[in-house]
Amino acid sequence: xxxxxxxxFDRIETLDQILALFWREGFxxxxxxxxxxxxxxxxxxxxxxxxxxxxxxxxxxxxxxxRDGQRQIAALEAEADARLAVLGLLxxxxxxSPICGSPAGCxxxxxxxxxxxxxxxxxxxxxxxxxLDRSTEALARRFERAACDGDLPPxxxxxxxxxxxxxxxxxxxxxxxxxxxxxxxxxxxxxxMGTWPPGHHRTQP
Amino acid sequence: xxxxxxxxFDRIETLDQILALFWREGFxxxxxxxxxxxxxxxxxxxxxxxxxxxxxxxxxxxxxxxRDGQRQIAALEAEADARLAVLGLLxxxxxxSPICGSPAGCxxxxxxxxxxxxxxxxxxxxxxxxxLDRSTEALARRFERAACDGDLPPxxxxxxxxxxxxxxxxxxxxxxxxxxxxxxxxxxxxxxMGTWPPGHHRTQP
DNA sequence: CTCTAAAGCTACCGATCGGTAGGAAATTCA
DNA sequence: TGAATTTCCTACCGATCGGTAGCTTTAGAG
Numbered sequence: 201x202x203x204x205x206x207x208x209f210d211r212i213e214t215l216d217q218i219l220a221l222f223w224r225e226g227f228x229x230x231x232x233x234x235x236x237x238x239x240x241x242x243x244x245x246x247x248x249x250x251x252x253x254x255x256x257x258x259x260x261x262x263x264x265x266x267r268d269g270q271r272q273i274a275a276l277e278a279e280a281d282a283r284l285a286v287l288g289l290l291x292x293x294x295x296x297s298p299i300c301g302s303p304a305g306c307x308x309x310x311x312x313x314x315x316x317x318x319x320x321x322x323x324x325x326x327x328x329x330x331x332l333d334r335s336t337e338a339l340a341r342r343f344e345r346a347a348c349d350g351d352l353p354p355x356x357x358x359x360x361x362x363x364x365x366x367x368x369x370x371x372x373x374x375x376x377x378x379x380x381x382x383x384x385x386x387x388x389x390x391x392x393m394g395t396w397p398p399g400h401h402r403t404q405p
Numbered sequence: 406x407x408x409x410x411x412x413x414f415d416r417i418e419t420l421d422q423i424l425a426l427f428w429r430e431g432f433x434x435x436x437x438x439x440x441x442x443x444x445x446x447x448x449x450x451x452x453x454x455x456x457x458x459x460x461x462x463x464x465x466x467x468x469x470x471x472r473d474g475q476r477q478i479a480a481l482e483a484e485a486d487a488r489l490a491v492l493g494l495l496x497x498x499x500x501x502s503p504i505c506g507s508p509a510g511c512x513x514x515x516x517x518x519x520x521x522x523x524x525x526x527x528x529x530x531x532x533x534x535x536x537l538d539r540s541t542e543a544l545a546r547r548f549e550r551a552a553c554d555g556d557l558p559p560x561x562x563x564x565x566x567x568x569x570x571x572x573x574x575x576x577x578x579x580x581x582x583x584x585x586x587x588x589x590x591x592x593x594x595x596x597x598m599g600t601w602p603p604g605h606h607r608t609q610p
Numbered sequence: 611c612t613c614t615a616a617a618g619c620t621a622c623c624g625a626t627c628g629g630t631a632g633g634a635a636a637t638t639c640a
Numbered sequence: 641t642g643a644a645t646t647t648c649c650t651a652c653c654g655a656t657c658g659g660t661a662g663c664t665t666t667a668g669a670g
Contacts, residue, residue, distance in 0.1 A: 201667090201668065201669095202615085202616075202667090202668080203614065203615045203616065203667070203668050203669070204614080204615040204616025204617065204666080204667060204668075205615085205616050205617045205618070205665065205666040205667050206616085206617080206666080206667065207616090207617065207618095208617075208618075224521075224522065224523065225522045225523060225524070226518075226519070226522050228433065228434070228657090229433070229522035229523075229524060231656080231657065231658085232657080232658060232659080233656080233657085233658090241618090242618070242619055242620085243619095243658090243659085244617095244618080244619070244620090244659090244660075244661095245617070245618065245619080247658095247659070247660080248616090248617065248618085249617090252658075252659075253658065253659090303521075309518075309579060310518050310521070312518075312579050312582065312583045313431075313514075313515050313517075313518035313519055313579060313582055314431070314518055314519060316429075316508075316515070316582045316583065317429065317430045317431050317434035318429065318430060318434075319430070319434060328583075329583055329584060332583055359592075360592045360593075360595070360596050361596065363589050363592050363593050363596070364592070364593050364596035364597060366576075367573065367576035367577060367579075367580055367590075367593045368572065368573060368576050369576070370575065370576040370579040370580060371571075371572035371573050371574070371575035371576030371577075371579070372572060372576075373579070374514060374517050374518060374572075374575040374576070374578070374579060375572055375575060377517065377518055377521045378517045378521065378533070378534055378537055379534060384568050385572075387564075387565045387568050387569070388565075388568050388569050388572045390565070391565050391566065391568070391569035392569060394600075395599075395600035406637090406638065406639095407637090407638080407645085407646080408637070408638045408639070408644065408645045408646065409636080409637060409638075409644085409645040409646025409647065410635070410636040410637055410645080410646050410647040410648070411636075411637065411646085411647080412646090412647065412648095413647075413648075433627090436626080436627065436628085437627080437628060437629080438626080438627080438628090446648090447648070447649050447650085448628090448629085448630095448649095449629085449630075449631095449647095449648080449649070449650090450647070450648065450649080452628090452629070452630080453646090453647065453648085454647090457628075457629075458628065458629090
């Protein structure tokens, strides 16, 4: 056992609350005092547990990737039909708001605009861009596999489709954060998928 | 003539500089001191000329609407072929970065994420959302006209198309701000327009 | 029970935030 | 040349920012 006084709060649980705050308010919109109040811990305890604000944000972003990102990627891989897989991703973005206490949209998309300002630490900007790239690459991998399965519309380029749907997800993320209605967003998803008729999957000849 | 000491700076010219700063750094990323230094004017002069920070941002946003928004809407209306009109809008977003000293993307899209934080003045959040809505409505008007002209793909719903392309523009705005390459963005535009083959316009039977 | 190590807190640091008081400078009107 | 008016700037306000010094409290090791 480790010596010393044990920590009075759960690190992961606390990180989930902090994540939600950064998500809603942005990197410099959420002050350390506000965060400390929200999790019911004094400010120095935050610094003891997570370092400075930059490393705290990076930890929250990593937690988001582990919790939400991995889940989405797993769902993307698990669905056998590529069209249904990407449709599930788009619908998840549409339905994102009230699933739990999380804000609407996607934390990475929100942070992409929030963290482009020059005074944001370089490491934070880099982490956000890296996660945006990794999302597009996850899509590309899924579409490459679909191409091998003969599961793509004829003549479709997997990487181009990944860039396209990645951009569309960013757009939906902005709309969700701006308070767009679910109906409007569903309409967008329908329009975007309308060009990709079902039935290409090899199990649906 | 008005009595009193004449203003030493041009209001519109100054507003253009301030607009660019808000665009890059966001509402609270750009401090009044930073703005004053950038335009070469003392801080109290800013308050004399524009009121407080909130009204200064609203003035900058209105200037953006007059300068860039109106130009895009005019181009959208001027192009007779609806497909070419929306293609021009998408390409303008792709090419937005180095046209002048302006940052990449679109100020409204950037502000949509930046101004969703709870500590941003209500009027600012409302103005941003209103401009986002007005953009979609401008697209809808253009597509309604195209529907009358028989200039839309068969069975297309003008309002759904407006929501779709509006969302796509938001996505491109995020990508541009996140530093996506022009080639990747062009690929996205190609994918998005690929489903809308040319030749529907009545002058191209 | 004592010592050590880790975590808790109050109270504070300098810097910067948005915003303003109050006087000097510049211009028109009489 | 005054008086009136408007803009300019230096210097300052309280509040809040990220971050920390230093003491107290809680635990295990001996």
